[in-house]
Amino acid sequence: DQQVKQNSPSLSVQEGRISILNCDYTNSMFDYFLWYKKYPAEGPTFLISISSIKDKNEDGRFTVFLNKSAKHLSLHIVPSQPGDSAVYFCAASAVNAGKSTFGDGTTLTVKP
Protein backbone atom coordinates (compact mmCIF):
# COMPACT_ATOMS: atom_id res chain seq x y z
CA ASP A 1 0.00 0.00 0.00
CA GLN A 2 1.65 3.19 -1.19
CA GLN A 3 1.29 5.81 1.52
CA VAL A 4 2.43 8.78 -0.55
CA LYS A 5 1.17 9.11 -4.10
CA GLN A 6 2.03 11.45 -6.91
CA ASN A 7 -0.49 10.53 -9.55
CA SER A 8 0.97 12.59 -12.38
CA PRO A 9 4.23 11.07 -13.66
CA SER A 10 4.89 14.12 -15.81
CA LEU A 11 3.89 17.73 -16.28
CA SER A 12 4.78 20.18 -19.04
CA VAL A 13 4.29 23.94 -18.75
CA GLN A 14 5.37 27.05 -20.58
CA GLU A 15 8.00 29.33 -19.13
CA GLY A 16 6.43 32.05 -17.02
CA ARG A 17 3.27 30.06 -16.27
CA ILE A 18 2.35 28.34 -13.03
CA SER A 19 3.36 24.74 -12.34
CA ILE A 20 1.20 22.80 -9.91
CA LEU A 21 2.42 19.46 -8.64
CA ASN A 22 0.13 17.34 -6.53
CA CYS A 23 0.63 14.75 -3.81
CA ASP A 24 -1.77 12.62 -1.77
CA TYR A 25 -1.11 10.64 1.36
CA THR A 26 -3.01 8.01 3.27
CA ASN A 27 -1.28 7.79 6.65
CA SER A 28 -2.95 10.17 9.11
CA MET A 29 0.14 9.96 11.34
CA PHE A 30 2.15 12.01 8.87
CA ASP A 31 2.62 15.51 10.19
CA TYR A 32 5.55 16.90 8.24
CA PHE A 33 5.74 17.16 4.48
CA LEU A 34 8.62 17.99 2.19
CA TRP A 35 9.32 18.53 -1.48
CA TYR A 36 12.62 17.60 -3.08
CA LYS A 37 13.97 18.41 -6.51
CA LYS A 38 16.20 16.05 -8.43
CA TYR A 39 18.30 16.64 -11.53
CA PRO A 40 19.66 13.70 -13.55
CA ALA A 41 22.76 12.04 -12.07
CA GLU A 42 22.46 14.05 -8.86
CA GLY A 43 20.99 13.39 -5.46
CA PRO A 44 17.67 14.97 -4.48
CA THR A 45 17.86 18.38 -2.85
CA PHE A 46 15.42 19.80 -0.35
CA LEU A 47 13.10 22.46 -1.73
CA ILE A 48 10.41 23.38 0.77
CA SER A 49 8.50 21.85 3.68
CA ILE A 50 5.33 22.32 5.65
CA SER A 51 4.22 21.23 9.08
CA SER A 52 0.70 19.94 9.69
CA ILE A 53 -0.05 22.94 11.90
CA LYS A 54 0.09 25.16 8.81
CA ASP A 55 -1.82 25.14 5.55
CA LYS A 56 0.61 27.19 3.49
CA ASN A 57 4.32 27.84 3.33
CA GLU A 58 5.99 30.13 0.86
CA ASP A 59 9.61 30.52 -0.22
CA GLY A 60 10.20 32.80 -3.15
CA ARG A 61 8.63 31.30 -6.26
CA PHE A 62 7.68 28.12 -4.40
CA THR A 63 4.56 27.67 -2.29
CA VAL A 64 3.32 24.49 -0.70
CA PHE A 65 -0.33 24.10 0.30
CA LEU A 66 -1.59 21.47 2.71
CA ASN A 67 -5.19 20.26 2.97
CA LYS A 68 -5.21 17.90 5.95
CA SER A 69 -8.84 16.91 5.65
CA ALA A 70 -8.25 15.77 2.08
CA LYS A 71 -4.77 14.42 2.85
CA HIS A 72 -3.50 16.39 -0.09
CA LEU A 73 -0.65 18.77 -0.68
CA SER A 74 0.47 20.70 -3.70
CA LEU A 75 3.55 22.59 -4.80
CA HIS A 76 3.07 25.76 -6.83
CA ILE A 77 5.91 27.26 -8.81
CA VAL A 78 5.30 30.77 -10.09
CA PRO A 79 6.64 31.80 -12.51
CA SER A 80 8.08 28.59 -13.89
CA GLN A 81 11.55 28.73 -15.39
CA PRO A 82 13.39 26.28 -17.67
CA GLY A 83 15.85 25.61 -14.85
CA ASP A 84 12.94 24.21 -12.83
CA SER A 85 12.82 21.22 -15.18
CA ALA A 86 13.54 18.27 -12.89
CA VAL A 87 11.89 15.41 -11.03
CA TYR A 88 9.97 16.56 -7.96
CA PHE A 89 9.44 14.19 -5.07
CA CYS A 90 6.88 14.62 -2.36
CA ALA A 91 7.80 13.12 1.03
CA ALA A 92 6.08 12.73 4.37
CA SER A 93 7.17 11.84 7.87
CA ALA A 94 5.46 11.17 11.18
CA VAL A 95 6.15 12.82 14.51
CA ASN A 96 9.34 11.50 16.14
CA ALA A 97 10.19 9.49 13.06
CA GLY A 98 13.12 10.89 11.13
CA LYS A 99 12.50 8.60 8.18
CA SER A 100 10.51 9.93 5.26
CA THR A 101 8.22 8.11 2.85
CA PHE A 102 8.48 9.28 -0.74
CA GLY A 103 6.12 9.42 -3.68
CA ASP A 104 7.16 8.18 -7.12
CA GLY A 105 7.98 11.65 -8.39
CA THR A 106 6.68 13.97 -11.09
CA THR A 107 8.89 15.01 -13.97
CA LEU A 108 8.39 18.69 -14.67
CA THR A 109 9.39 20.12 -18.04
CA VAL A 110 9.31 23.88 -18.44
CA LYS A 111 9.41 24.88 -22.08
CA PRO A 112 10.99 28.18 -23.13
Add this chain to the structure above:
Amino acid sequence: DAEITQSPRHKITETGRQVTLACHQTWNHNNMFWYRQDLGHGLRLIHYSYGVQDTNKGEVSDGYSVSRSNTEDLPLTLESAASSQTSVYFCASSPGTSGVGGELFFGEGSRLTVL
Protein backbone atom coordinates in the same frame (compact mmCIF):
# COMPACT_ATOMS: atom_id res chain seq x y z
CA ASP B 1 32.17 22.65 3.68
CA ALA B 2 30.31 19.80 5.31
CA GLU B 3 29.08 17.18 2.89
CA ILE B 4 27.89 13.65 2.33
CA THR B 5 29.82 11.43 -0.03
CA GLN B 6 29.09 8.04 -1.52
CA SER B 7 31.49 5.56 -3.06
CA PRO B 8 31.78 4.02 -5.49
CA ARG B 9 29.65 6.16 -7.79
CA HIS B 10 29.38 3.30 -10.26
CA LYS B 11 29.77 -0.41 -9.65
CA ILE B 12 29.25 -3.49 -11.80
CA THR B 13 29.23 -6.84 -10.05
CA GLU B 14 28.10 -10.40 -10.57
CA THR B 15 25.22 -12.27 -9.02
CA GLY B 16 26.14 -13.78 -5.68
CA ARG B 17 29.00 -11.43 -4.84
CA GLN B 18 29.08 -9.33 -1.70
CA VAL B 19 29.04 -5.59 -2.32
CA THR B 20 29.49 -2.70 0.08
CA LEU B 21 28.48 0.86 -0.71
CA ALA B 22 30.09 3.49 1.46
CA CYS B 23 28.45 6.62 2.84
CA HIS B 24 30.31 9.28 4.79
CA GLN B 25 28.93 12.55 6.14
CA THR B 26 30.79 15.37 7.83
CA TRP B 27 27.80 17.22 9.30
CA ASN B 28 27.81 15.18 12.50
CA HIS B 29 24.17 14.26 11.86
CA ASN B 30 22.65 11.59 14.08
CA ASN B 31 20.22 10.29 11.47
CA MET B 32 21.36 8.43 8.36
CA PHE B 33 19.37 6.62 5.70
CA TRP B 34 19.76 4.44 2.63
CA TYR B 35 17.23 4.64 -0.19
CA ARG B 36 17.06 2.99 -3.58
CA GLN B 37 15.51 4.51 -6.67
CA ASP B 38 14.21 2.42 -9.55
CA LEU B 39 12.60 3.47 -12.81
CA GLY B 40 8.96 4.26 -12.20
CA HIS B 41 9.40 4.21 -8.44
CA GLY B 42 10.22 6.84 -5.94
CA LEU B 43 12.81 6.51 -3.25
CA ARG B 44 12.26 3.42 -1.16
CA LEU B 45 13.82 3.15 2.28
CA ILE B 46 16.22 0.25 2.80
CA HIS B 47 17.74 0.82 6.25
CA TYR B 48 18.19 3.72 8.61
CA SER B 49 20.04 4.66 11.76
CA TYR B 50 19.28 7.21 14.44
CA GLY B 51 22.69 7.06 16.04
CA VAL B 52 25.79 4.98 16.75
CA GLN B 53 24.97 1.29 17.20
CA ASP B 54 21.36 1.90 16.14
CA THR B 55 20.05 0.33 12.91
CA ASN B 56 16.51 -0.23 11.67
CA LYS B 57 14.91 -1.97 8.72
CA GLY B 58 13.07 0.01 6.10
CA GLU B 59 10.41 -1.13 3.65
CA VAL B 60 12.80 -2.99 1.28
CA SER B 61 15.48 -4.34 3.63
CA ASP B 62 15.67 -7.98 2.46
CA GLY B 63 19.15 -8.80 1.16
CA TYR B 64 20.74 -5.68 2.69
CA SER B 65 22.48 -4.90 5.96
CA VAL B 66 24.01 -1.82 7.58
CA SER B 67 26.18 -1.09 10.58
CA ARG B 68 26.78 2.16 12.45
CA SER B 69 30.04 2.14 14.37
CA ASN B 70 30.54 5.91 14.31
CA THR B 71 28.53 9.05 13.58
CA GLU B 72 30.02 9.70 10.15
CA ASP B 73 29.57 6.40 8.31
CA LEU B 74 26.72 4.09 7.36
CA PRO B 75 27.95 1.43 4.91
CA LEU B 76 25.34 -0.61 3.05
CA THR B 77 26.17 -4.26 2.34
CA LEU B 78 24.52 -6.55 -0.15
CA GLU B 79 25.35 -9.98 1.22
CA SER B 80 24.75 -11.85 -2.05
CA ALA B 81 23.95 -9.51 -4.90
CA ALA B 82 20.92 -10.29 -7.07
CA SER B 83 19.84 -8.80 -10.39
CA SER B 84 16.80 -7.33 -8.64
CA GLN B 85 19.22 -5.16 -6.67
CA THR B 86 20.35 -3.32 -9.78
CA SER B 87 19.42 0.23 -8.86
CA VAL B 88 20.62 3.68 -7.91
CA TYR B 89 21.32 3.94 -4.20
CA PHE B 90 21.14 7.17 -2.26
CA CYS B 91 22.50 7.80 1.16
CA ALA B 92 21.06 10.67 3.19
CA SER B 93 21.45 12.25 6.60
CA SER B 94 19.45 14.67 8.69
CA PRO B 95 20.14 16.72 11.81
CA GLY B 96 18.22 16.74 15.02
CA THR B 97 17.92 14.36 17.89
CA SER B 98 17.40 10.72 17.15
CA GLY B 99 14.22 10.07 15.25
CA VAL B 100 13.11 13.68 14.89
CA GLY B 101 12.05 14.49 11.35
CA GLY B 102 13.63 17.11 9.16
CA GLU B 103 14.99 17.68 5.73
CA LEU B 104 17.31 15.08 4.28
CA PHE B 105 20.70 15.85 2.80
CA PHE B 106 21.45 13.38 0.00
CA GLY B 107 24.62 12.07 -1.51
CA GLU B 108 25.04 12.00 -5.27
CA GLY B 109 24.09 8.35 -5.55
CA SER B 110 25.77 5.03 -6.36
CA ARG B 111 24.66 3.24 -9.49
CA LEU B 112 24.91 -0.52 -9.00
CA THR B 113 24.53 -3.04 -11.81
CA VAL B 114 24.30 -6.74 -10.95
CA LEU B 115 24.91 -9.04 -13.92
